[in-house]
Amino acid sequence: MSQIPDASTEQRTIIVGAGLAGLACAFELADQGRPVLVLEAAPYVGGRTANWNENGMDVESGFHKFIGYYSLLPELLERAGIDLNEMLFWEKSMETRHPEAEEAGIFGLDVIRAPLKTALGALGNNKYLTPADKASLIPFFTAGFKDYLSNPEELDEIPLQTYAKRHHVTDQALERILEPLSSGIFFLPPDQYSSYAFFGLFAPGIPRLHKMRIGAFSGGMTDVMSQPLADAIERLGGTVRTSAPVRELMIEEGAVTGVILENGEHLEAAHVVVAANIRRAQMLLAEPFRDVSWFAPFFELEAMPHVTAQFELPEPLLPQDRTTFGPGTSLGSFGEQSRTTFRSKSGRTSIILVDPDTLVDLPEEEVWRRTVDGLKAIGLDGVDQTTDYRIIRGDENFYRLSAGSEKKRPKQITPIPGLFLAGDYTKQPFLATMEGAVISGQRAARGILKNEST
Ligand SMILES: Cc1cc2nc3c(=O)[nH]c(=O)nc-3n(C[C@H](O)[C@H](O)[C@H](O)COP(=O)(O)OP(=O)(O)OC[C@H]3O[C@@H](n4cnc5c(N)ncnc54)[C@H](O)[C@@H]3O)c2cc1C
Known part of the structure; x- marks a missing residue:
């Protein structure tokens, strides 16, 4: 267990959760010379970006x-001294295998370094997808990106399968292209998957098409990313404690003033950032804020x-x-x-x-x-x-990235004095991704810094 920082507990920020959202928030605050204490329930940092040994197997x-089109995550890692070229292997292509397809589909991934292969992948693969299937996708994508920009709330109410049918996507194109790009990434079948989530994942990549690459980690994620990021926070003067589950928030006169750990320890703070995963965050917040209307949609978010x-x-x-x-x-x-x-x-x-x-x-x-x-x-x-x-x-x-979830995602800045939220489920454009988690953590940090200056 690391030591609690010397800085006054009255000024410090406690961050509950050492996933990317919590670590990003802690890094930004520590980088500005603020005292931070990160409390993580698990024996290792990283949350959903972690590796460990499970009964004898890594x-x-x-x-x-x-x-490749993520920007704030790579920037954060670089500032923390993590070399992306060592942390990642860039993949040159991806593959789609369907039980009934004559051949696998192979799609190039590097518009800049392998433009021909990338273009041929998109235009070719005729044994995987017929030209008619491919043509049926053009009006669908055109309308979808337009609706993403002009009607995001409405788009979020429509399941992907319904939207695809409305735009006459063929059954084969739906199963062989849209299913991998939805269920293959966020697990839900297309009849549940939000159309906003579908287009939202790709829309930020359009202006950065030249950055459209996919990187695989060159080691376990705690080893090559999350722990080095936690180490950088400690180098900046912050503290990261693992095996330190938070049981409840301390509240005085309607303001959050600290946390109580499972072991009964009371820790005071000027600000608390709840950067736990969605269910754990809801559990910490439900008891004290059940009747605060600002939280009502969030408590309904599944x-x-x-x-x-x-x-x-x-x-x-x-x-x-x-x-x-x-x-x-x-x-x-x-x-x-x-x-x-x-x-x-x-x-x-x-x-x-x-x-x-x-x-x-x-x-x-x-x-x-x-x-x-x-x-x-x-x-x-x-x-x-x-x-x-x-x-x-x-x-x-x-x-749940199903239709109708977007309007329930809470912002990072809450109406409760001393309380901030971070986590991929909070409102930011990058959905449930590593980039989204970093954005949420940075927004919470900015909220705290702004709060201090007013
Ligand atoms: C199988 C899978 C595949 C994925 N694939 C990708 C991908 O390819 N690309 C991509 O960008 N993203 C991917 N993601 C999503 C990405 O991992 C997440 O969006 C991101 O890591 C979320 O970070 P977070 O900090 O918001 O939450 P988390 O990483 O969940 O962190 C929350 C932390 O809070 C801790 N905690 C909870 N309760 C308490 C408590 N009471 N006290 C103390 N600590 C607590 C938890 O232990 C956890 O460490 C994937 C995730 C999974 C699981």
């Missing part, structure tokens, strides 16, 4: 990709589960470490990682499974059986060689 919170399968083999399952989608199966997105993230393993695959609502409570053996069935359906019989697997899942972390 695992991660889930298959993660760093999108969480959604996520389910991942991670396994080791004597040799790689796939010929390349690259993002692969499995539409038409229970496999959302997945990838071989033995050449990138888990290089000490001879074969290692990580998969995000689709429709987590139906999987989250199933026994591990059943989730694994469905994973194996999905892999075999797309020709990856090598899964039979698996030597060990883990099912890593949770039901408290993500806000």
Whole structure:
């Protein structure tokens, strides 16, 4: 356990949660010379960007990709002294495998460095998607990006499948292209997935098309990103405590004045940033603020589960470490990682499974059986060689990216004196992503600094 900073507890900010949102907030405040104390419930930092050992096997919170058009996350990491070129491997292409497709679809990813391959990927792949299927997507994307800019609230009320039908997307294009780009990324099937979330994920990339690359982590995320970021906060004078779960907020005369840990410790602060995952944040805030109308929509914002399968083999399952989608199966997105993230393993695959609502409570053996069935359906019989697997899942972390959620996301600045929120579920344009988490943390930090100066 690290020591509590010398700076007056009256001036410090306590940040509950050491995911990217909490760490980003702490870094910004510490960088401005403010005393910060980060309290993390888990024995390691990173939250959803973490790796750890689960009963003898090295695992991660889930298959993660760093999108080239993120800007605030890379900027933060660089300021913290983390070399992105060491932290990431840039992928050159991604793959889509459908059980009934004659061939896999291969899509180039690097507009600047491999423009021809990228263009051919978008225009070619005729055995994966017919020209008519591709043509049906053009009016859909055109209308969608327009509605994203002009009618975001309305767009958020429409499930992706309904919006696609309205714009005459063919069934095959829906299943083979839109499903991977929705369920493959945020797990929910297209009949639930918000159209705003669909276009919102890609819209920020349009003006930065030249940055459209996908990076795989070159090690476990705690090891190569979250812990180095926590170390940078400590170098700036902040403190990061792990295995320090917060039980409740301290409240005096309507203001938040500190926190009480599970072990009974009382810690005072000028500001408290709740940077816990959505369900945990709702639990901390429900008791004291149940009757405050500002919080009412947030308390209605639902969480959604996520389910991942991670396994080791004597040799790689796939010929390349690259993002692969499995539409038409229970496999959302997945990838071989033995050449990138888990290089000490001879074969290692990580998969995000689709429709987590139906999987989250199933026994591990059943989730694994469905994973194996999905892999075999797309020709990856090598899964039979698996030597060990883990099912890593949770039901408290993500806000539900279904139609109608946007209007319930709270802002980072609350009406309660001393209380700020951070976390990917809070209102910011990058949805439930690492970039979104960083934006939320930085906004909370700005709110605190502004508060101090008034
Ligand atoms: C399987 C999976 C795949 C993903 N893929 C991608 C991807 O490819 N690209 C991308 O950009 N994003 C991806 N994400 C999303 C990304 O990881 C999140 O958006 C981001 O990490 C959220 O950060 P956060 O700080 O808001 O929340 P979290 O990382 O959830 O952090 C919250 C922290 O609060 C702590 N906490 C909770 N309650 C308490 C308490 N009472 N006291 C103390 N601490 C507490 C938790 O332990 C946790 O560490 C993925 C996530 C998952 C799970």
